[in-house]
Amino acid sequence: MDSSGQFVRPGRAYTACLVTAVAASAIAYLLSCFFPGEPASETVTLGMSGWIRLTLVALSAILGSLALRGCAGARGEWPVWPASVPALIACVVLAGAMALGEKSLRGKPGDEIQKYRTDDGPGPVIQWYRPGQMDSMGLLCRGGAVCALAGAILFLLPEAGRRVALVLVAGFHFCGILTAVFSVPPPGGNAPWLVQQAWVHLYRPYLQFVYLNNAYHFYSPEPGPPSFMWYRIDYADGERRWLRYPDDMRSPIRIHFQRLLSIGESANQPSGREADQVRAEEVHQRIGQMLRMPELPRDFIAPVGWRDPAPNTRILLGSYVRSVAERFPKSDKSGAEILEIRLWRVVHSIIGPEQFSRGVDPSGRKFFITCYQGLYDKSGIVRTADPDEPLKFWLMTSYDRDDLARMRERAGEQETRMIRIRDLRATGEFTGARQAVIDDEIKALGRLRRDLEDRLAGRKPSEIDLFALQAEIDRFPPPYTEVK
Amino acid sequence: MSAHPLAGPRSPFVSIVTQARSFLRACDGFFFTPSVPYTLAAIRVMAGLMILYIHLCFSFWLGEYVGPRAWITQPVVDMLRVETTEYPSLPIGWVNDPANPATVYKGMTTFSIFYHVTDMPSVWLIHAGILVANLMLVFGFMTRFAAVATWIGAISYIQRAQTSLFGLDTLTSIFLFYMCLAPCGGVWSVDSWLDARRARRLGLPAPAPVASSGATFVQRLMQIHFAIIYIGAGTSKLMGNSWWGGTAVWGVMANVSFAPLEFEAYYQGLAFLCRHRWLWELVMSSLVVFTVVVELGLPFIVWFPRARWIIMSGSLLLHTGIGYIMGLTVFGIAMVVLLFSFVPSDKAKLMWDHLTGGKPS
Numbered sequence: 001m002d003s004s005g006q007f008v009r010p011g012r013a014y015t016a017c018l019v020t021a022v023a024a025s026a027i028a029y030l031l032s033c034f035f036p037g038e039p040a041s042e043t044v045t046l047g048m049s050g051w052i053r054l055t056l057v058a059l060s061a062i063l064g065s066l067a068l069r070g071c072a073g074a075r076g077e078w079p080v081w082p083a084s085v086p087a088l089i090a091c092v093v094l095a096g097a098m099a100l101g102e103k104s105l106r107g108k109p110g111d112e113i114q115k116y117r118t119d120d121g122p123g124p125v126i127q128w129y130r131p132g133q134m135d136s137m138g139l140l141c142r143g144g145a146v147c148a149l150a151g152a153i154l155f156l157l158p159e160a161g162r163r164v165a166l167v168l169v170a171g172f173h174f175c176g177i178l179t180a181v182f183s184v185p186p187p188g189g190n191a192p193w194l195v196q197q198a199w200v201h202l203y204r205p206y207l208q209f210v211y212l213n214n215a216y217h218f219y220s221p222e223p224g225p226p227s228f229m230w231y232r233i234d235y236a237d238g239e240r241r242w243l244r245y246p247d248d249m250r251s252p253i254r255i256h257f258q259r260l261l262s263i264g265e266s267a268n269q270p271s272g273r274e275a276d277q278v279r280a281e282e283v284h285q286r287i288g289q290m291l292r293m294p295e296l297p298r299d300f301i302a303p304v305g306w307r308d309p310a311p312n313t314r315i316l317l318g319s320y321v322r323s324v325a326e327r328f329p330k331s332d333k334s335g336a337e338i339l340e341i342r343l344w345r346v347v348h349s350i351i352g353p354e355q356f357s358r359g360v361d362p363s364g365r366k367f368f369i370t371c372y373q374g375l376y377d378k379s380g381i382v383r384t385a386d387p388d389e390p391l392k393f394w395l396m397t398s399y400d401r402d403d404l405a406r407m408r409e410r411a412g413e414q415e416t417r418m419i420r421i422r423d424l425r426a427t428g429e430f431t432g433a434r435q436a437v438i439d440d441e442i443k444a445l446g447r448l449r450r451d452l453e454d455r456l457a458g459r460k461p462s463e464i465d466l467f468a469l470q471a472e473i474d475r476f477p478p479p480y481t482e483v484k
Numbered sequence: 485m486s487a488h489p490l491a492g493p494r495s496p497f498v499s500i501v502t503q504a505r506s507f508l509r510a511c512d513g514f515f516f517t518p519s520v521p522y523t524l525a526a527i528r529v530m531a532g533l534m535i536l537y538i539h540l541c542f543s544f545w546l547g548e549y550v551g552p553r554a555w556i557t558q559p560v561v562d563m564l565r566v567e568t569t570e571y572p573s574l575p576i577g578w579v580n581d582p583a584n585p586a587t588v589y590k591g592m593t594t595f596s597i598f599y600h601v602t603d604m605p606s607v608w609l610i611h612a613g614i615l616v617a618n619l620m621l622v623f624g625f626m627t628r629f630a631a632v633a634t635w636i637g638a639i640s641y642i643q644r645a646q647t648s649l650f651g652l653d654t655l656t657s658i659f660l661f662y663m664c665l666a667p668c669g670g671v672w673s674v675d676s677w678l679d680a681r682r683a684r685r686l687g688l689p690a691p692a693p694v695a696s697s698g699a700t701f702v703q704r705l706m707q708i709h710f711a712i713i714y715i716g717a718g719t720s721k722l723m724g725n726s727w728w729g730g731t732a733v734w735g736v737m738a739n740v741s742f743a744p745l746e747f748e749a750y751y752q753g754l755a756f757l758c759r760h761r762w763l764w765e766l767v768m769s770s771l772v773v774f775t776v777v778v779e780l781g782l783p784f785i786v787w788f789p790r791a792r793w794i795i796m797s798g799s800l801l802l803h804t805g806i807g808y809i810m811g812l813t814v815f816g817i818a819m820v821v822l823l824f825s826f827v828p829s830d831k832a833k834l835m836w837d838h839l840t841g842g843k844p845s
Contacts (some may be wrong), residue, residue, distance in 0.1 A: 065629065131599075136599050139593060140595045143595075163515070163697075170708075178712060181716035193572075200572045201572075214651075218651060219735075220720035220727065221724030223732055223739070254814070261650075315563065316556065322557055323548075326552075350740075362740050367740075
């Protein structure tokens with residue numbers, strides 16, 4: 001073979017490689033027909049038949065590629081017609097072998113329907129068929145077959161045509177990359193129509209396959225704060241284990257820390273829903289219960305916001321819990337089973353420059369915003385019998401001495417105003433609200449004011465930390481291991 | 485070439501054809517002027533080492549990412565790749581037509597050997613195989629095979645541990661995608677050394693490195709991809725309030741999870757800035773402007789040889805800063821290695837000669 005256009009008869013090694021490649025794929029296909037093997041599951045990995053088929057298809061791909069390399073030339077330019085005939089044949093045979101490989105690996109979809117519930121109660125039930133035994137490896141073979149066919153077309157073309165084809169393919173490729181870049185909608189808007197249609201209908205399969213679907217929006221539109229995942233495992237013997245991910249202490253390698261940070265970020269995919277009135281009322285009542293102030297006035301101690309995770313994110317949360325449960329299945333003390341697991345997403349918000357100039361600690365409690373993600377069993381299923389259910393997905397902050405002092409002043413002012421309204425009502429000058437409501441409000445404000453005064457005077461804890469109250473701890477952040 | 489002074493006026497058609505021809509010739513020159521793959525070989529070694537490090541890091545927590553106790557459990561990863569739906573949020577027509585709803589695509593076209601191999605001994609076996617392929621890529625032994633095998637391995641980790649990914653994995657997939665296409669084992673590789681040895685045994689002179697249009701083509705693809713990354717990063721920043729307000733860099737510099745606030749000098753430096761508002765605003769705004777100018781400017785400026793080194797230096801500075809301030813050292817290195825694709829092949833050879841003390845050829 002040479003690149004000057006002279007046809008050179010391929011050697012024996014070339015023929016042997018191609019024949020063996022086809023034979024290997026054919027054997028793999030026959031094996032898949034007669035010994036299909038069990039579908040892969042959580043407990044069953046590839047059986048003997050699966051491994052043999054996988055090895056045969058890999059062998060077929062390697063031998064086909066070797067034959068192609070031998071006649072296409074490892075160095076320099078590709079041969080031109082008619083010297084490219086052996087390479088063209090190798091491409092076509094390789095494509096056929098890969099198509100056969102796809103059939104032998106794909107397998108039939110599992111009969112079993114997997115079910116996954118995000119709630120115990122009337123929550124959504126998601127079900128799906130288990131995919132074929134090695135379906136994704138089959139997909140890889142299909143990709144290989146497409147590449148081999150594309151190679152065959154290139155070998156058919158003259159040099160100029162080949163260059164034009166390559167530039168056109170590159171154009172298609174980069175249009176796809178641009179589609180991925182611009183398919184992310186701007187805040188409060190839509191992605192361009194053309195981009196959306198091209199992404200969904202044309203480019204998605206290709207870019208997902210090669211994992212070039214990133215939008216490259218690094219630290220934009222805003223560089224946001226990182227999210228952590230905190231787990232509290234309660235064992236049947238009363239032992240309690242706290243786990244924080246990521247944690248500098250557990251990640252000596254920076255990449256590990258970054259990967260765990262990405263897991264926290266994956267839990268921060270909101271559904272886009274807003275909290276309704278019932279939910280807001282429930283969380284208010286629960287906060288009142290935790291503070292032992294059933295008639296807690298509104299807008300004093302309230303969540304920062306509500307962030308309901310998207311359905312897929314809820315399933316991922318269950319998966320994370322289950323993964324943690326499988327790593328720490330027993331208590332250290334007596335080997336007791338897991339009773340329940342609580343999960344929080346914790347946002348470490350970024351300190352402002354003014355606070356920094358005052359020497360405020362950027363790792364201080366104030367900068368951690370907690371978001372309760374629910375109570376789970378050890379298989380990652382949400383439990384509905386959870387007293388903290390109303391707190392779920394609410395972003396909570398803590399209140400330090402300064403906050404409490406400001407709150408006390410506000411409560412005092414509001415109490416005075418309400419007393420004045422009550423007096424006006426008594427003289428008939430005001431009829432806007434019922435007497436009983438006004439009295440209740442005055443009572444609630446007075447109680448809150450006194451509670452805050454007690455805290456500021458040191459008769460009670462001088463800060464209000466809803467996370468600590470809910471998690472039954474007196475220290476923040478929680479320790480790395482067990483709390484008795 | 486200027487027209488003859490006595491020649492009559494040229495028809496517009498001839499002029500357009502001439503222009504088109506010269507454009508096509510320029511395109512051909514841009515993409516296919518043969519070059520020796522020195523730059524690609526250098527990228528192969530640098531990116532290969534970096535990816536080897538990434539894959540070695542998987543070893544310490546392999547079970548967390550791809551094993552039976554992985555963060556994404558087997559049923560959930562099956563659900564994600566089978567049930568995930570995609571459909572455009574805007575309708576095909578002007579309004580949503582209930583009788584003709586938008587097409588919904590179900591499932592993901594992803595592959596990973598770790599979707600199917602779920603027992604730890606086999607996972608370790610495959611992991612070892614990927615590391616070996618990765619080493620072969622670094623040394624350039626059976627380079628094309630090694631590149632494809634490493635790419636399959638890297639994508640397998642990526643698609644199995646979908647929620648543990650960050651920018652570095654994106655760059656890994658970019659490098660390996662182009663390495664599969666590139667003749668990056670043509671020089672500075674075991675393959676080329678074996679070729680030379682074979683020639684010596686046959687009594688022939690050692691084969692000279694071959695210039696190929698394929699090398700230029702793939703190098704251009706990498707350059708264009710890098711430019712698109714910058715376009716994506718730059719334009720998306722324009723949508724952010726903090727980037728417009730000139731305060732975005734503070735969100736990075738004071739982020740406890742990333743920034744080296746544990747270093748006294750760094751902490752005190754930030755505190756000093758914060759105590760002087762004018763200075764703080766000046767520094768933060770300058771850094772924001774620098775970032776946006778480099779990210780939006782590079783895709784256009786880098787193609788002009790005279791200005792190339794200036795904008796590349798800016799980019800180098802940007803990624804060094806990201807590497808230090810955000811603790812994203814490997815990511816910063818990866819971006820710099822990708823930036824290296826803008827170094828012409830002959831300049832890469834000169835650098836090598838300079839580094840090794842050899843005579844420039």
